[in-house]
Structures are given as C-alpha cells and as structure tokens.
Amino acid sequence: MKISVIIPVYNAEKFVSQAVESALQFDEVHEVILIEDRSPDNALQVCKQLIEKNDRIKLYQHPDKGNHGAGPTRNLGIQKATGDFIAFLDADDYFLPNRFDAEKELFKDPKVEGVYGALGVHYYTEKAKEQYYPVFGDKLTTVHKKHGPKDVFPGQIYLLGSFGLFSIDTLTIRRDALVKKMNILFKASLRLHQDSEFLFRLSYYLDLYPGILDKAIAMRGVHENNRITQVDSKKINPATTRVLLWQEVDNWAKNEETIPDHIKLHINRMYRSFRIATTPAPQKWGVILKHLISDYPSIRSGIYNINFRKNLF
Template sequence: MKISVIVPVYNAEKYVAQAVESALQFDEVYEVILVEDKSPDNALEVCQQLTEKYDRVKLFQHPDKGNHGAGATRNLGLEKAGGDFIAFLDADDYYLPNRFDAEKELFKDPKVEGVYGALGVHYYSEKAKEQYYSLFKDNLTTVYRKHDPKDVFPGQLNMKGSFGLFSIDCLTVRREQMIQKLKPLFKTHLRLHQDTEFLFRLSYYLDLYPGILDKAVAMRGVHENNRITTVDSQKVNPATTRVLLWREVNNWAQHEDTIPEDIKRHIGRMQRSYEIALAPAVKKWGMITKYLITDYPSIRSGIYNINFRKYLF
C-alpha cells in the first residue's frame, strides 16, 4: 500500500506535529501532504520545520496564499497526492497504532473501494473537556455494526435506524476510484459540513467496507480553538448550517437519476425538518400543521433530529 495522508492545516501550530508524526509511524504511509490555509498562528512555520525534518512530509499552500476553507484545502491536497490510497487527518487529530490494520487485509480484495473505522475523543485541556464533554463525552464515533456497502449510504441518511457515523479521519479510499466517480470532490462553497456532504456522496458512489468499529483507530482532538469552538463563539445556530448541508445534499440527489425515489423523498424531508425548526414562530406552526396533514414523514424525520427538537420551541 502507498497511502497519501492529506492534512488541512489551519490554526493548529500546537497540534500539527503530533498529527504528522502519528501518520509517519506507518510504513504504508507514502507521504503526508500538509496544505496550509493561511493560519492566523505560526502553523506555517511549524509545517516548514516538519518538511525539513521528515522526507515524507510535503507542504503546499493555495496559489494566492489565501484562506479557502477545509474543502478547497483538501481538494488541493488530493491534486498533489501521489499515493494509490488516500487517508485524511485533521491537523489537531491523530492516528493510533492500529489505524491501518484492517485496511491492510481488506484492500487485498479489489472490490473494496474504501474502508472506515471508529474515532475516539481526546481533550487537550480541562477547559475543553468541561466545555464539550456533554457533546462528545468519551464515546466512539462509529457505525454500530458491520453493514453491507449498499447499506452505508441510506444508513448515514438515518434510514436504517441506529446506524451510527464514521469520521473522515477514519476513512481510507482507493485514489483512482474516488477521483473517477466523485465529481466534484469536496464542495468548496460549504464552509462547514463539507466533509459530511462528501461522505454522503462517497458512500453512494463507492463500496465502503467496515474496518475496526469497536475501538478507536484515530482520535479527535478537542481544544478551545478548533473549528467547533469557533462556531460556538460566533453564536452560529447549528441548525442553520445543517439546513445548508441538507439543501446541498437534496440538490445533488434530485439531479442524480440513479438514486431511488424513496431516498430522494427522505432527503427532502430531512431538509424540510431543519427549515421548520428554524422558521419564525408563527410560520413554524403553520408549516407543522401543513406537513402533519400533507407530509407527516417530514415531521417524523424531525422528531429523530436533535437540532430539530432543540430549536423547535
């Protein structure tokens, strides 16, 4: 295996060295591609030091040296990647020693186009743990049992009951198949949830298989200055960003002729459930009354949606 690990770097000077070194522990990692996205801290200098220290580390920036977001930054990394396989790693996260154990066996089968595993949680400070423990706890982000690849796409859409989730940090894919089947790759106009949208489409076009699901293969680093903290400090309503996500997914689904109609309806209802939750009070109850009569599943979709319940009243 020749794995290219793509690391978008933004505001991660304290953590990127750990991320890089966690990837370099594997002989299968052909290269670690750092793409620096005009960080406000000293991350660029740290990345330059890493390229001087390690032959397998390569550093890139956008042509204009500007900030373009995680989607465009990962796309640039994919453009520069030379490995047969692609793995992703956020600059404040890190791999565990078992990260590619399942992949080394599963990818011997040519029909396996991608493998996903479980993500753990590491709090970098007591303050971060105090602030975000209620969100992440010490839980694994994982798919709860092994599923056939055909069930991964509807499972992520909440059509398979308690399916669970997997993180982009725990995904490994065959490079050529991904590039051939997924166009565009990451959508650059989505500043948040572009990785979720990417995983939805990827799981539709590629056959993804379960790797290690019962224990972490990588760790999510939670600290005061990562993306979720920034969003929280700006008082961004999580349901607002989810509306944008589901609008994007719905637009793609409606233009993809091979997606079954029941799945398209479900995606539309997920979008609608968030839009109901965000509507002004008077309009909200009018929408709820309307859909209780004309499309009750839109309301039912929302009932299982934590942000729908949180922002409903």
C-alpha cells in the first residue's frame, strides 16, 4: 500500500507535529501532505520545520496564500496526492498504531473502494475535559455493527442514531475510485460539517467496508479552541449549522437522478426539520402550519425524531 495522508492545517501549531508523527509511524504511508490554510498562529513555521526533518512530508498552501476552510484545503490535498490510497487526518487529531491493520487486508480485494473504523476521544487539557466530557465521554464514534456497503448510505440517512457514525479520520479510500469514478470533492460552501456531507455522497457512490469498529484506530483531540467541539457541545446552535448541511444534501439529492424518490423525500424532510428548528419564534408556528398543510410527515419527522425535537422550541 502507498497511502497519502492529507492534513489540513489551521490554527494548529500546538498539535500538528503529533499528527504528522502519528502518520509517519507506518511504512505504508507514502507521504504526509500538509495544506496550510493561512493560520493566524505559528503553524506555517512549524510545518516548515517538519518538512526539513523528513522527505515524506510535503507542504502546500492555496495559490493565493489565503484562508479557504477545511473543505477546499482537503480538496487541494487530494489534487496533490500521489499515493494509491488516501487517508485524512485533522491537525489536532492523531492515528493509533492499529490505524491500517484492517485496511492492509481488506484492500487486497479490488472491489473494496473504501474502509472506515472507530474514533476515540483524547482531551488535551483538564479544562477541556471538564468542559466537554459530559458531551463526548470516552465513547467511540463508530458504526455499531458491520454492514454491507450498500447499507452504509441509507443507514446514515435514515438510521443515524442506531446505525452509528464514522469519522473522516478513520476513512481510507482508493484514490482512483475517488478521482476517476466519481470525482467527488468537499463542498467549499460549507465551513462546518463539510466532512459529513462528503461522507454521505461518498457512501452513495463508493463501496465502503467496515474495518475495526470495536476499538479506536484514531483519536479525536478535544480542546477549547476546536470549532466543531463548540458545535457539538451546543456553544454554537447545532441546528443553525446543520440546516446548511442538509440544504446541501437536499440540493445534491434533487439533482442525482439515481437516488430513489423515497430517499429524496426523506432528505428533504430532514432539511425542512432543521429549517423549522432555526426559524425565529414569532414565525415558527407559521412555518409549521405551512408544512403541516403541504407535507405533514415533514413536521412529524421534526417533532418526533430525537435529532430535532429538542431544537424546535
């Protein structure tokens, strides 16, 4: 295996060295691609120091040297990758020694286009643990049991709670399948949840297989300045950010002719539910009444689905 590990770097001077070292521990890692996204801290200088130490590390910036967000930054990494396989790693996270154990066996089968595993949690400081342990605990982010590849997309769309989740940090993909078969890239329009939207589309187009699900193969680093941590802990209203996510998914589904109509309808109802959740209180009942008349199940999905009902009122 020749794996390209893509690490977007933004405001991560304290963490990126650990992320890089965790990737370099594997002989299968052909290259570690750092894409520096105009960090306000000293991350660029740290990256420059890293590339001097190991010729497997490569450093790039956007052509205009600007800040473009995680999605376009990962896209640039995909364009620069030369390995046969692509893995992603956030700059404040890190791989564990078993990261590619399952992948080395599963990818011997040419029909396997991607493999996913379980993500653990690491608290960088006691303050971060005190703030966020009630949110994350020590639980794994994982798909709860092994499913066939055709079940992954509907499982994420319909059964998110019971199906489980996998993280971008635990995903490995055949590069030719990603680039040639579907040419899928991250959406530049999303500053948050761009990885979730990417994984939805990826699981629809590619055959993704479960790797190690019962123990972590990578660790999510939790600290006070992590934006997605603030979303998950409700410091930023999750309904506000997820309405944008489901709007993108809804737009994609409407334009993808091969998606069955019942799945398109379900996605649209998910989007509507989050729109209701983010409607200001004075207008909320009007929006609910409108949808009640036009599509009662969309209201029911919003009120009774555990993912949304706590956000409605």
